[in-house]
Amino acid sequence: MKLANHLCGRWQEGGGEGLALLDPVSGEPLVSVSSEGLDLAEALAFARREGGRALRAMTYEMRAAALTRVADVLQAKRADYFDISLRNSGATEADAGFDVDGAIFTLKAYARAGKVLGAGRCLREGARVPLAKDGVFQGQHFLVPMSGAAIFINAFNFPAWGLWEKAAPALLAGMPVFVKPATPTAWLAQRMVADVVEAGVLPPGALSIVCGSARDLLDHVGECDVVSFTGSADTAARIRNHPAVVARAVRINVEADSVxxxxxxxxxxxxxxxxxxxxxxxxxxxxxxxxxxxxxxxxxxxxxxxxxxxxxxxxxxxxxxxxxxxxxxxxxxxxxxxxxxxxxxxxxxxxxxxxxxxxxxxxxxxxxxxxxxxxxxxxxxxxxxxxxxxxxxxxxxxxxxxxxxxxxxxxxxxxxxxxxxxxxxxxxxxxxxxxxxxxxxxxxxxxxxxxxxxxxxxxxxxxxxxxxxxxxTCLHGGPGRAGGGEELGGLRALAMYHRRHVVQGGPAVLELLSQEAVDAALLGA
The missing domain is CATH 3.40.309.10 (Aldehyde Dehydrogenase; Chain A, domain 2)
Structure with missing residues (x-):
């Protein structure tokens, strides 16, 4: 069986025979993956255009409710995921629980936390800054969800948790998720995405997955995308120095080696x-x-x-x-x-x-x-x-x-x-x-x-x-050889998927723009 890729709102099979995923105990081939011939540029554009627009139209509390529905879908399929973990990762029951149950727990944690952000669609940071003596001209800092895609290039060791610990804050922030799981254990992530897509609990384009080679994926990143990578320091360096990443100053988060x-x-x-x-x-x-x-x-x-x-x-x-x-x-x-x-x-x-x-x-x-x-x-x-x-x-x-x-x-x-x-x-x-x-x-x-x-x-x-x-609820990441990245930490993780800016104008303008904003201090609450 060849695993399909979910791109542009539909399932697509890559060309060729694909690369086989194996049982690490017996060496038996299980499934295969391929991204050959897929239009990754259009897939990213679709995620930004369709998934991003739909997510940003929702409030934080609506997106939090969607995370609860995602968690419920995964909870119902838990036994299936344990079986895939056993076959594709050689996981004991404790190992599978660490990955699968950790993923579900994290989703539920962000669903609960996101409710405090209420009906807002952006964040207001700090007090207004006076810029004129008579108060007619002021500044206000805001954080708005970025209009690109959250691109996750994940490691092989946690195909479930590695996906959802990144996806939960990204979706809550209002960014569509585009995941490229590590090839050797991609089956579990692909199956989870398939179950969530089938359940229809997220807007079309909000969740995409490509299995196998990333091919030219990074060639198509844009200024409003976020790339989050977990893996070796060597690969992280290549991502950071990719011409498109450098030219467009793409935001990068890395978790790499750690002794x-x-x-x-x-x-x-x-x-x-x-x-x-x-x-x-x-x-x-x-x-x-x-x-x-x-x-x-x-x-x-x-x-x-x-x-x-x-x-x-x-x-x-x-x-x-x-x-x-x-x-x-x-x-x-x-x-x-x-x-x-x-x-x-x-x-x-x-x-x-x-x-x-x-x-x-x-x-x-x-x-x-x-x-x-x-x-x-x-x-x-x-x-x-x-x-x-x-x-x-x-x-x-x-x-x-x-x-x-x-x-x-x-x-x-x-x-x-x-x-x-x-x-x-x-x-x-x-x-x-x-x-x-x-x-x-x-x-x-x-x-x-x-x-x-x-x-x-x-x-x-x-x-x-x-x-x-x-x-x-606590920070995950580390400096130096650990990659210099930061993930989780409760609602603090949403800052990765927002862009800070300041608006300078009169009080009436700032009041107008603040109507759908909630206090950014809640991210650290």
């Missing part, structure tokens, strides 16, 4: 709640999605006196987690999504081993449960230990996109800060400590290089939302 850290404080000793919470979270980050998360823990920073004990505790837990075919009862960790990803992960692991010793895993003869290693795309969960600290050549730069992490001992808080910052910009760091002096010094010292910092102590306990779990 995230978990940091134990000096008080997180064996037997303490903080130590146990850290061990549990490190193991969870190595197991969920087989470590294929942009937010997964890649480096574990621990005080030198407890670093070995921490590594041993993590290794002991990993040894109890069966790795193999997710269809088999008891399996806790599944495969990577493809043989190509397996090859890339093993190559990265080889580099890390030049800096570090293997504490657990890394067995070249590893045999997964109920799977042929010659056909399947497994990587054995691997924990390494690196004594080199800041002198390590690869540990701070190579992100192995799989179930791999490295423990690094540190001597004092200053060295912990230096090692965390050596990652060059990360999506998230988690801190396990109840020591106010340590936390108070560490967090401000690493904050400018991290999009999110999660602090866990005994009082928080298991109530935290997770190192790798992205909440729709």
């Amino acid at each position: 995230n850290s978990a940091i134990l404080g000096p008080d997180a000793v064996p037997g303490s709640a903080e130590f146990d919470l850290a061990v549990k979270e490190i193991v969870r980050e190595l197991s969920i999605k087989a470590g294929q998360k942009c937010t997964a823990i890649r480096r574990v920073l621990a005080p030198a006196p407890v670093a070995r004990a921490l590594a041993d505790a993590v290794a002991a837990r990993l040894a109890k987690m069966p790795v193999g075919n997710p269809r088999t009862t008891g399996v806790r960790i599944g495969p990577l999504v493809s043989k190509a990803q397996q090859t890339a992960a093993l190559a990265g692991l080889a580099k890390l081993r030049e800096d570090a010793e293997v504490v657990y895993g890394g067995d070249p003869d590893f045999v997964p449960v109920d799977a042929d290693p010659r056909q399947a795309a497994f990587v054995q969960p691997t924990l390494l230990f690196c004594e080199k600290g800041l002198a390590a050549r690869y540990v701070h730069d190579v992100e192995v996109f799989g179930p791999v992490a490295t423990v690094l001992p540190y001597a004092d808080a200053a060295e912990a800060v230096a090692i965390a910052r050596r990652g060059g910009g990360s999506l998230v760091a988690s801190v396990y400590s109840a020591d106010p002096a340590f936390v108070g010094a560490l967090v401000p010292a690493i904050a400018d290089l991290h999009g999110r910092i999660m602090v866990v102590d005994a009082a928080v306990g298991s109530n935290h939302t997770g190192h790798g779990n992205v909440m729709p």
Whole structure:
């Protein structure tokens, strides 16, 4: 079966045989995708013209209601999406839930939040600015929905959440969505779009999808489009430097590589709640999605006196987690999504081993449960230990996109800060400590290089939302090598899809233009 593309308000099949999507356990071909011969310029124009116009004619609360209907459609098809996740991504039930349920949760969160914007169609920012002594000439800042398309070029690891965490704020803002999912796992995103289109809960042109190669898509971007990319730093650089993007100053949002850290404080000793919470979270980050998360823990920073004990505790837990075919009862960790990803992960692991010793895993003869290693795309969960600290050549730069992490001992808080910052910009760091002096010094010292910092102590306990779990109400993104982008953060995300401008004129003019505007301060409420 070849997956169709939804463009110009209708389903269109690309030419040729297409590229096969495979089961990462058996290697069996599932479906194929192709964008060959499709008119992407006209598809973008249709989305802007038809979808954008219809969405902008709606109020914020009307668009919020549409998001609720989208979420209801997806909820009704949840079992189908879990099946596709199992077959195309090798997802365990927990993995599929992380992706599919996370997508539905995010949509519902934006549907609820959007109601506070009421019957407005644009945003009024701040008070009027007097520009003449007698008040007859003033300035007012506004934010209006951009008249282009929100173009999403997504990663393979979250075909459901990766689509809807971007689409929810874009649709709520009034911009049509044009998504190009990563090819290896495009089936789930395509099926979700198909179900939403069939349900008729969004205007024609509000939701488009092209599967397979992006081809000349970026050649046709315009000044009022937004391009949001999740993936490698190399691809991000090509997008940023694309001639059309540069010439038209197209707004770009990027989430790229990230060597995230978990940091134990000096008080997180064996037997303490903080130590146990850290061990549990490190193991969870190595197991969920087989470590294929942009937010997964890649480096574990621990005080030198407890670093070995921490590594041993993590290794002991990993040894109890069966790795193999997710269809088999008891399996806790599944495969990577493809043989190509397996090859890339093993190559990265080889580099890390030049800096570090293997504490657990890394067995070249590893045999997964109920799977042929010659056909399947497994990587054995691997924990390494690196004594080199800041002198390590690869540990701070190579992100192995799989179930791999490295423990690094540190001597004092200053060295912990230096090692965390050596990652060059990360999506998230988690801190396990109840020591106010340590936390108070560490967090401000690493904050400018991290999009999110999660602090866990005994009082928080298991109530935290997770190192790798992205909440729709909190910022997702990071500086430097993490891409420099920002997503989510509640209604703050709508700013990406609005254009700020100032109108200068008399009070009557500004009052007229403010009639359909709501206070932009609500975005940060």
